[in-house]
Amino acid sequence: MNVTVLKTDNAAPVTTASASVLKLATPKPSYFQKKVVPKLWATLANVAPPLVMLALILTVWQLLCMSPTATLPSPTKIWSEASDLILHPFFNAGPQDIGLGWRVLVSMQRVAIGYGFACVIGILLGTIIGQSVWAMRGLDPIFQVLRTISPLAWLPISLAAFRDSQPSAIFVIFITSVWPIIINTAVGIRNIPQDYRNVAAVLRLNHFEFFTKIMIPSAAPYIFTGLRIGIGLSWLAIVAAEMLTGGVGIGFFIWDAWNSSRLSDIVVALVYIGAIGFLLDRFIAAVAHFVTRGTAAS
Numbered sequence: 001m002n003v004t005v006l007k008t009d010n011a012a013p014v015t016t017a018s019a020s021v022l023k024l025a026t027p028k029p030s031y032f033q034k035k036v037v038p039k040l041w042a043t044l045a046n047v048a049p050p051l052v053m054l055a056l057i058l059t060v061w062q063l064l065c066m067s068p069t070a071t072l073p074s075p076t077k078i079w080s081e082a083s084d085l086i087l088h089p090f091f092n093a094g095p096q097d098i099g100l101g102w103r104v105l106v107s108m109q110r111v112a113i114g115y116g117f118a119c120v121i122g123i124l125l126g127t128i129i130g131q132s133v134w135a136m137r138g139l140d141p142i143f144q145v146l147r148t149i150s151p152l153a154w155l156p157i158s159l160a161a162f163r164d165s166q167p168s169a170i171f172v173i174f175i176t177s178v179w180p181i182i183i184n185t186a187v188g189i190r191n192i193p194q195d196y197r198n199v200a201a202v203l204r205l206n207h208f209e210f211f212t213k214i215m216i217p218s219a220a221p222y223i224f225t226g227l228r229i230g231i232g233l234s235w236l237a238i239v240a241a242e243m244l245t246g247g248v249g250i251g252f253f254i255w256d257a258w259n260s261s262r263l264s265d266i267v268v269a270l271v272y273i274g275a276i277g278f279l280l281d282r283f284i285a286a287v288a289h290f291v292t293r294g295t296a297a298s
Contacts, residue, residue: 073264081264100272107238107249114173115234122181130189147179151237165245176237177230188222224288231284235277
């Protein structure tokens with residue numbers, strides 16, 4: 001410690017002491033503590049609540065349906081009667097005796113075809129309606145009426161037109177999922193800022209360049225909103241259509257299980273349908289986030 005004496009006029013000397021401060025070395029957090037632990041906590045915060053709610057639902061379900069007189073099977077009964085459908089989704093013991101995994105793939109193939117047509121035609125028609133006032137006035141009321149028709153109501157018309165269950169189911173998927181794509185695309189095109197149109201006029205972009213460089217990027221958040229709604233409707237439509245058209249899809253499996261009074265198989269199939277629908281929605285949302293750089297609604 002250093003001591004300093006200060007002298008002032010007509011005053012007693014003043015002494016001040018200055019002490020050196022020792023800095024304690026604090027350990028730096030490791031990479032695991034800095035990067036891994038926060039991610040683990042964030043993952044746990046997202047995963048734990050659904051798991052807790054699922055356990056609560058299963059517990060209540062078990063308590064309500066454990067009675068021998070219950071009309072619906074309990075979770076334990078479903079596991080005892082249909083565990084093979086859960087543990088072995090890809091078995092193949094014959095043309096109609098296959099696992100739910102194969103049935104889901106058949107249904108998804110039909111959805112991919114019908115939904116693909118809906119994406120192409122929906123975006124093109126939506127672009128025309130959004131660009132042309134006359135097209136909007138002429139077609140928008142018709143589309144608003146057609147989109148309210150139930151998917152099953154289209155099935156007799158498609159069977160009469162195609163006379164085959166496979167294209168009929170694909171048509172039902174298409175006609176069900178195309179409307180939200182058209183409407184959301186048209187709204188997105190109409191909401192393109194006028195400044196973008198002015199820039200396109202200054203640069204003298206042709207119609208194709210304006211479509212690919214101005215219209216589609218600007219309307220992409222609206223378009224992907226329609227695509228997410230459309231994929232959900234297409235998955236709903238295929239289940240309803242397959243119940244009546246037959247085949248090896250997941251929808252016909254549910255109808256066949258009902259005719260055979262296999263309620264446990266139906267519940268397992270419903271879980272498959274919900275899980276696949278969730279994954280399809282997440283996939284479209286991920287593509288939208290990548291394409292629009294996070295501007296699309298998640």
